[in-house]
Amino acid sequence: AYSPTIVSRDTTNESSCLAIRRIDDKVYLGTLAGLKVLELNTGATYFIGKENEIDKVGHHRLMVDNNKNLWIFTSSGLFKYDTRSKRFEKFTTSDGIYDLSDDAVNMFAYDKFLYIGYRMAVTYFDPMQVNVNTVRANPIITELQVNGKTISQPLSLFERTWLNLNYDENEIIVNYTAPDFTNADKITFQYQLHGYDKNWINGGMRRRITYNNLPPGEYIFKLKTANSSGLWSEKIAMLHFKIATPFWKTWWFRSILVLAVFLLAYILYRSRLKQIKKIYEVRSSISRSLHDEVGATLSSINIYSDVARTKTNDPSIKQLVDKVYDASANAMENMSDIVWYVNPKNDLLENLLVRMREYALPLLEAKGINVLFDAGENTEDLKTTMEQRHNLYLIFKEGINNALKYAQAKNISIVLAKEGNLVTMEIKDDGKGFDVANHYSGNGITNMQFRAKAIRGLLHINAAPNTGTTITLRFPIT
CATH class of the missing domain: 3.30.565.10 (Histidine kinase-like ATPase, C-terminal domain)
Structure with missing residues (x-):
């Protein structure tokens, strides 16, 4: 048995079930959120027809014909849903529907006809005589604009070969169509930019798509179309193009940059090493000079003063010579310390x-x-x-x-x-x-x-x- 708690537990709009029809093991529910399906065997629920803009199904707007097709009236159009092939077909005023107004419309069946009743008019038809459009419409890419400028070359060239663009040519506009001499206004499209879009995107009846600020890379724009009966085209239109990577983002430039950094670091290291070696040599030279020249001179003064103080008996002269001896001894000790400090070996x-x-x-x-x-x-x-x-x-x-x-x-x-x-x-x-x-x-x-x-x-x-x-x-x- 139908249970509203199972069917309508997602949103407030779903809880308002306005129409209900059963076909075999499925129950179709018209809600303010769209057309929902309840599978009686599993209890699973899901929406259908969202891609066809079936977003709301009101009172008395859901019917079933003798072939177990579901008919849905919405402000977007009258839809026939083939429950076996799971395809939608859309009908509008151009097919003879009086009006698509959402005001005071009721659907009902009498004899072999389905009726759509309005305030001042009625539309009726034999659902068994409504033919399915079996002619598939093939998509065609009519224009490609790059940064606002139209590509003058034939776009058929780029179905298999690549159109090469600069890194700053990344504003892409694609115009397309699908010739259909029966119901051209009911053609719908799906597209995917391979390399950017993860999945196919429903484009509805739009015939233009824009991509802004595309990063560098290889892209394939794919386009397919469905006719008024929901039959998808056998052909997929394609457009290949590449957006170049700026040189400062290329692997070879980055490799050169890394090598340049390492080379600069090596040059600085060698320069620093050379400088240290030069300082080392200067310090060694100063140490040797102080030891060999100044140290030798101080040593001579110390020795001569020591000899001089033993050869004089004059107390005043001996006192002066003693001071010279002590001063030279201290200077020799200090010089020894300085030589030791300066020597890089220490x-x-x-x-x-x-x-x-x-x-x-x-x-x-x-x-x-x-x-x-x-x-x-x-x-x-x-x-x-x-x-x-x-x-x-x-x-x-x-x-x-x-x-x-x-x-x-x-x-x-x-x-x-x-x-x-x-x-x-x-x-x-x-x-x-x-x-x-x-x-x-x-x-x-x-x-x-x-x-x-x-x-x-x-x-x-x-x-x-x-x-x-x-x-x-x-x-x-x-």
Whole structure:
């Protein structure tokens, strides 16, 4: 039995069933949403005739003839639906229908005729005498416009060959028709632009289609048509065209661009490598020159002053010669440090750690101070700049010298470690300490702070009388 809840549960319009007819195992329902089918065997429901503009079926506008064809009256036309072939055929006023008005129209059957009753007139016909149009109409593409300009070449050329267009020729208008000498006004079309449309599109009775801003690619426009009885054409009209890809989007241009980027990167890398090598050579040359020339001169001054002070008994002259000797000795030590900083072979922190040990251990052990020198495993392979090595080493020397002169310590620990992108150096003793506030203005501490800032580091001195001293330096390294 017919159940409205099964048939009409989609929309409000479907719930208004205005006409109903049964043919075999199907029930056809006229609703405000169109013509709906209920399959009694499965309970499935679906609409038919939407592509023919059957969007509403009113009261008394659904009839069945003796051949089990369904007749549907709508404001779009009178439709015959062949339930066996599932084809629609449309009839309009040009076929003798009095009017397609949607006002006060009733359909009814009497004797062998179907009647369409209006307020002031009636149309009747024998449904068994209505012939089906068996002449198929073949589609023809009549005009192609590209960016508003008509293609002058015969379009039949492009049924199998390609029309080549530039990348900016992407506004396409296609005009078409289908000659039919019986019911030309009932011809309907379907089209598909292969490469753009996924499915066939119902074009209705329109004879023109527009595509805007088509991307580059290959396209085939396909067109088919149905006559007044819904018979589709055997021929499909086709139009082939290509829209070129702009050169900056082509694979070869992108490949060249990628190669150019890699080539530029390689050139910059080689240039940087050459620059580094040049700097390396300059630093090596400066290091050798300082060692061989300036270092030798200072060494000679030191030796001659040492000899001179043994050959004079004049106290005033000996005092001056002693100053020259001490000054030359200090200059030699400083020169040795500078030569070491400049030499590119010492860029690794490992080399600096060796030099720090060689400086501190003999001095501290000679004073009877126990020394712990600990460098983390992850510090030795770090690369430092010349400025970082120079300032780190001088801060280290100042800290060691202050401990030797003033701390009276028994134990000193020197610890270097890497924490993230920071290098930390800590010099800690158990000496007598000092009051940081009263000694902070000294040149030694001020110089250490200055050198820490030069390498973007932070220097912290923690000290108090009788509690020892801890010097902590942290600076970034990349």
